Amino acid sequence: GKTGVNLPKGKNLLGAFHQPKLVLQDIAHLDTLPPREMAAGWAEALKHGFILDAELLDKFERFPDQMNALEGDEPVQAIKRSVGIKAEIVSSDEFETGDRRVLLNYGHTIGHAIEVVSGYGKFLHGEAVSVGMMAAAGIAQRLGMIDVSLVNRQRRILESYNLPTRLEGLDADTIFDATKSDKKSRGGNIRWVLLENVGQATTNRHVPDAVVMESIQAVTE
DSSP: OOEEEEETTEEEEEEEOOOSSOOOOOOOGGGOOHHHHHHHHHHHHHHHHOOOOHHHHHHHHHHHHHHTOOOSSHHHHHHHHHHHHHHHHHHHHSOOOSSSSGGGTHHHHHHHHHHHTTTTSSHHHHHHHHHHHHHHHHHHTTTTSSSSSHHHHHHHHHHTTTSSSSSOOOHHHHHHHHHOOOOOOOOTTEEEEEEETTTTEEEESSOOOHHHHHHHHHHHH
């Protein structure tokens, strides 16, 4: 239900809420997508597993070959569950004023910054979000919220869906500066979405800049 326009200063900074009358998904239509676009699409579905549904994440982890090939019933059920998660959250907080819908932004603060500094075209949204999720996991690890095993598990799962987990050649300082224009930022104070466990996320407004920089550098250098 959200519409957004990208500006040079940041992604989705201008927009409106406009709910659709109908949402139709034909799984067979996904066969028309190029592999890179298909992989990018999985990023958002995987995100739902990481932040809210450990069982869904387990399914993604067990069946990457079937999911990527859209074979059998597993992809249909996984997509159905992923869409259900988002629909439930969005319908309960249509205008994104509460504490739960913001969890859907996991990986998006740095992901959006990557899109901004690369000119909205070099990387697909899902690719940028995938790297953003790795940076966010790095922040959580550095804050002692999760251990390295979850960071490594996230990396393995993302890579099994042909998603990047680092993007070399990007300037970490420029990405860091771009995060300050994120739509979730207030006065430069970012509301970070971070993992606490598998399928469990929270928000944190008090992440030290040094921790953010280290985490960005880890996925860009």
